[in-house]
Amino acid sequence: MKKKLKLVIASMTCCEGCQVEILNLGERLLNIFEIFDLGNFSWVKEKEEIDYYDVALIEGTPLTDEDIQSLKELRKKSKIIVAMGTCAHLGGVQEIKNYTENRKNEKAKYVYSKYQRIENKVVVPLSKIVKIDYVAPGCPINKDELYNILCDIAIGKSPKIAPRPVCFECQNNGYPCLLQKGEPCLGPITLGGCDAVCLKSNRFCYGCRGPINAKSPIIKRHLENIKKLVGEKYLAEILETFGAEDDFIK
Amino acid sequence: MKITINHLAKIEGHAGFFADILNGDIKNAKIKVKVGARLIEGIVLNRNYVETPIVTSRICGICSVAHNLTSIKALENAFNIKITPKAEILRKILFLAEPIQSHATHLFFLSLSDFFKYDNDLDLIKKYPDLTKKIVSIRDFGNRIKEVIGGRDMHLLSTEIGGFRKEPEEKELKKIYFAVDKVLEEAIVVAEFFKKLNYPDYERKIELVGLVGKNEYSFYKGEMKTSSGEKTSIKSFYKELSEEQTNYDPTKRVKHKGREFMVGAIARLNLSHSLLNPEAKKLLDFFGSKKTGNALITKNTFHNIYAQAVELVHCAEEVKNLLDNYFKDKSKILLVKYRMRNGEGLAATEAPRGTLYHYYKVDRYGIIRECNIIPPTAQFLDSLENDLEKYLSEAEIKNGEDRKRKINMLVRAYDPCMTCATH
Numbered sequence: 001m002k003k004k005l006k007l008v009i010a011s012m013t014c015c016e017g018c019q020v021e022i023l024n025l026g027e028r029l030l031n032i033f034e035i036f037d038l039g040n041f042s043w044v045k046e047k048e049e050i051d052y053y054d055v056a057l058i059e060g061t062p063l064t065d066e067d068i069q070s071l072k073e074l075r076k077k078s079k080i081i082v083a084m085g086t087c088a089h090l091g092g093v094q095e096i097k098n099y100t101e102n103r104k105n106e107k108a109k110y111v112y113s114k115y116q117r118i119e120n121k122v123v124v125p126l127s128k129i130v131k132i133d134y135v136a137p138g139c140p141i142n143k144d145e146l147y148n149i150l151c152d153i154a155i156g157k158s159p160k161i162a163p164r165p166v167c168f169e170c171q172n173n174g175y176p177c178l179l180q181k182g183e184p185c186l187g188p189i190t191l192g193g194c195d196a197v198c199l200k201s202n203r204f205c206y207g208c209r210g211p212i213n214a215k216s217p218i219i220k221r222h223l224e225n226i227k228k229l230v231g232e233k234y235l236a237e238i239l240e241t242f243g244a245e246d247d248f249i250k
Numbered sequence: 251m252k253i254t255i256n257h258l259a260k261i262e263g264h265a266g267f268f269a270d271i272l273n274g275d276i277k278n279a280k281i282k283v284k285v286g287a288r289l290i291e292g293i294v295l296n297r298n299y300v301e302t303p304i305v306t307s308r309i310c311g312i313c314s315v316a317h318n319l320t321s322i323k324a325l326e327n328a329f330n331i332k333i334t335p336k337a338e339i340l341r342k343i344l345f346l347a348e349p350i351q352s353h354a355t356h357l358f359f360l361s362l363s364d365f366f367k368y369d370n371d372l373d374l375i376k377k378y379p380d381l382t383k384k385i386v387s388i389r390d391f392g393n394r395i396k397e398v399i400g401g402r403d404m405h406l407l408s409t410e411i412g413g414f415r416k417e418p419e420e421k422e423l424k425k426i427y428f429a430v431d432k433v434l435e436e437a438i439v440v441a442e443f444f445k446k447l448n449y450p451d452y453e454r455k456i457e458l459v460g461l462v463g464k465n466e467y468s469f470y471k472g473e474m475k476t477s478s479g480e481k482t483s484i485k486s487f488y489k490e491l492s493e494e495q496t497n498y499d500p501t502k503r504v505k506h507k508g509r510e511f512m513v514g515a516i517a518r519l520n521l522s523h524s525l526l527n528p529e530a531k532k533l534l535d536f537f538g539s540k541k542t543g544n545a546l547i548t549k550n551t552f553h554n555i556y557a558q559a560v561e562l563v564h565c566a567e568e569v570k571n572l573l574d575n576y577f578k579d580k581s582k583i584l585l586v587k588y589r590m591r592n593g594e595g596l597a598a599t600e601a602p603r604g605t606l607y608h609y610y611k612v613d614r615y616g617i618i619r620e621c622n623i624i625p626p627t628a629q630f631l632d633s634l635e636n637d638l639e640k641y642l643s644e645a646e647i648k649n650g651e652d653r654k655r656k657i658n659m660l661v662r663a664y665d666p667c668m669t670c671a672t673h
Contacts, residue, residue: 013286016262016669017311017404023355024403026390030382033372042259043359045370046658063286066264093308094288100296107292112502114495118287140311140404201401201408202415206304234298241301 005054005154007036009043010074012060012067012126014092017140018085019043019059025143032147035154053078055153057136057146061087061094062129064119075130082149083132086139086208086242088125093139095123095243099236123243134159137209139242142194161193165212166205170196178204184226184238189219189248208242214250223248255654258661260360262312263668265499267657269638276642279635280498281661285672287500291621299325299590299616300411306608306623307405309673312355314405315348315396316601317608317623317670319470324608325411328595331588337413338470339576340399340584344406345469345599346565346572347399351392352602353515353558353565356665357444358385361555364659365447367652381443384436388562391426391433395569398422413585427573434566438529441559445536449556450659452641453549456633457509458517459487461600467518467525467564469600475521476511477546484598488607491624501671503632504624510632513604514665515557520546527571530564551637552663558602590616601626603665625670634664 009019023029023043032038039050056078062068075081086092097107108115126132134153136146145161152159166187170177173196179185185204187196191212198205211219227235239245253276255267264284270277290309294302302325307318319341326333333341358381363374375382393403399418400406408416458477461468461484474480474487493502505511519526523534536556537547548557592614598607604626611620638660641647647656 011264013288014669015308015311015314017308017314020311020355020404023359024389024393026386026393030375030386033375038370038372042257043355044260044372046259047257048369061286063288064284066284067286093290093305094293096293096297096305097289100293107289107295108287110292110295111287111289112495112500114497117495117497118500120287120289139308197402198407200416203401203407237298237301241304 004035004037006039006050006052007032007055007057008039008050008053008074008078009041009057010070011042012058012071012088013063013094014060014085014087016059021140021143022057022146025147028147032150035150051077054080055150056081057084058082058126059084059088061092061123061125063094063121063123068129071126071129080133080153081126081130082134082136083126084136084146085141086137086244089135089137090210090247091123091125091243093242096240098123098243099240099245137161137191138194139208145193161191163212164192166190166192166194166196166199166209168192169194170199173200175199178202182229184230184235186226186238189222206238206241207244207248210244211248214247219248253653253657255657258658260658260662261666261668262310262670263672265666265668267638267661269642274643274648276639279638279642281631281635281666283499283501283668283672285500285668287672290673291623294618294621297618299610299612299618302610302618303409303411309623309625310667310670311404312352312667313348313601313603313670315344315400316599316606318406318409319344320597320599320606320608322409322411323597323599324595324610325612326595327597328593328610328612329411329588329590330593331412331586333413333586334581334583336576336579336581337584339572339579340414340418342470343395343569343572343576344399344409346569347392347395349469349558349561349602350565351389351396353562354385354388354392354440357440357555357558357562358382360665361662364655364662367655381440384440388433388436388440391429395426398426410585412588415585417584423573423576427570430566430570434529434563437563437566441533441563444556444559445533449550449552450641450656451550452552452644454551454637454640455549456551457506457511458520459506459511459513459605459629460517460521461598461605462522463525465525467522467527467568471599474598477517477520485596488596488598488609493624493628501631502628504629505632510636512551512630512633513626514554514630515561516548516551516554517604518600519557519560520548523547526560527564527567529567530560533560533563551660554663554665558665594620603627603667603670604629623673625667625673627666627668627671630664631666631671634661634666
């Protein structure tokens with residue numbers, strides 16, 4: 001039998017929800033434990049010293065020196081890194097602080113009396129620090145999509161996410177179009193693969209999976225339209241919610 | 251001499267344990283949280299209130315329902331909104347789904363291995379395949395409820411200030427209703443399994459605090475109660491809390507009138523066990539027959555684990571009760587209209603790990619001007635450290651070989667979430 005691939009599931013600073021989504025795979029989680037040789041996953045085992053991983057799933061953003069150090073170590077040890085979730089991919093909700101003035105101190109001063117003791121780095125996605133091989137986008141990840149990514153990797157195939165907007169799945173599923181109702185939906189310019197889960201609950205798309213194609217003129221045009229609809233300030237807040245403003249407006 | 255565990259596995263978020271050994275006794279036990287500060291209270295500030303519950307949900311991936319809905323409730327209090335009774339039932343069901351999922355995770359994946367001295371849950375899965383299947387099924391059940399009512403198993407989408415953006419499909423709710431009996435049976439088997447575990451013999455008197463409902467074992471609404479007999483409103487209790495930043499990590503430790511206290515399943519069980527559903531109540535025989543009425547049933551912190559198992563059973567039973575009420579209510583409205591206004595709002599609920607507070611002040615343009623969030627773990631870290639000092643200084647542990655394992659075991663019994671504690 002072929003040797004099993006060594007897997008690590010690791011976390012920078014975040015809500016750890018993407019790891020919980022892996023647990024939420026239910027019976028398929030047990031399949032993952034069969035298909036892969038589980039190196040480290042702190043929800044399931046004590047820490048083990050391991051030199052090499054075939055696959056590293058990493059969630060969160062590096063907010064401390066220790067985060068950055070462990071990210072760099074994981075890069076050295078791992079053949080493939082999958083950035084898991086919006087934090088790792090784009091920055092996540094914590095990146096909101098980047099978009100405010102005096103970000104270094106104002107926010108920390110509000111939360112902490114001894115704010116000088118707090119590590120208060122500019123929030124960046126993993127790709128600003130190390131090379132990333134694949135992305136499982138979304139806040140949280142779509143666990144079905146992640147499972148497919150892992151299966152592809154296990155059989156030596158490069159995982160790919162179809163370059164279709166959220167609108168594609170929204171229409172397929174027959175959900176009412178919120179854009180037509182005058183809501184500032186980012187569905188047309190956001191990478192699909194989430195099964196339009198927000199639209200299912202009658203909530204417009206905030207773009208947590210990032211732009212479908214950052215260079216496309218459609219993005220600029222759509223954002224102009226949304227700006228006319230809700231104004232510049234609120235558009236900025238929508239884009240900032242998941243730390244994706246700098247990804248949509250390059 | 252010092253004891254150091256740099257990385258405590260099987261807790262949510264990163265933390266280490268550090269202590270000194272003086273004449274065999276453990277002193278200065280410290281849990282140092284190693285999660286970065288995301289400054290959540292800072293980042294929602296000066297922004298529109300509409301996105302606040304979306305952002306605060308992301309404080310924690312394992313109790314996102316509690317953060318999302320407590321945030322929503324606090325904002326509703328600020329705007330003086332009364333949701334419909336039907337919407338309230340759905341919220342209460344969501345508040346059961348989360349402990350079902352969270353407790354099942356903690357009981358099996360995070361805590362159980364300690365009792366068998368396994369380093370890896372895969373050994374546990376191999377040894378107890380039937381129990382594994384039941385845990386998976388129970389977790390799936392909790393998640394399914396969140397999907398059907400909340401739109402997703404995490405970071406809910408249909409929940410909104412004023413109620414719900416979308417009505418859950420009746421057909422799917424019925425499926426949940428008919429699945430309860432099987433899940434309840436599974437939960438009882440799990441609880442019976444946890445009843446037979448060998449819990450360390452240990453006691454310390456700690457003030458226990460929790461939200462207590464009028465006629466129900468409450469997660470969503472109620473008044474504050476303490477084990478020393480105080481009963482007070484959420485507002486006045488919140489005013490008596492103080493938060494202090496440590497010198498060594500990004501958490502703030504919370505005290506009530508300057509003193510340590512404990513929250514979570516063990517606190518709720520001690521304060522409200524007379525309100526448990528019938529099957530859950532049967533499981534109290536674990537504590538002996540003498541402990542009835544309103545007396546405390548346990549002072550052993552390790553029993554927090556068993557208390558979660560009892561709650562698992564209670565929650566499964568309660569899902570059915572609440573769905574019965576939901577189906578009886580034929581009214582249609584799930585989202586009430588409201589007028590935004592300036593004001594302040596506070597809400598407290600019981601998250602799986604204990605009482606959770608969200609407070610906001612909103613100006614007349616709907617901009618958040620103040621925000622404070624007090625999660626359960628920040629409230630019990632002091633107690634955890636004090637428990638560690640006492641427990642590790644007891645004779646049989648002091649000289650025992652697997653002291654490190656005992657440290658891990660006690661830490662995990664608390665089920666701390668460092669991600670919440672820092673936020």
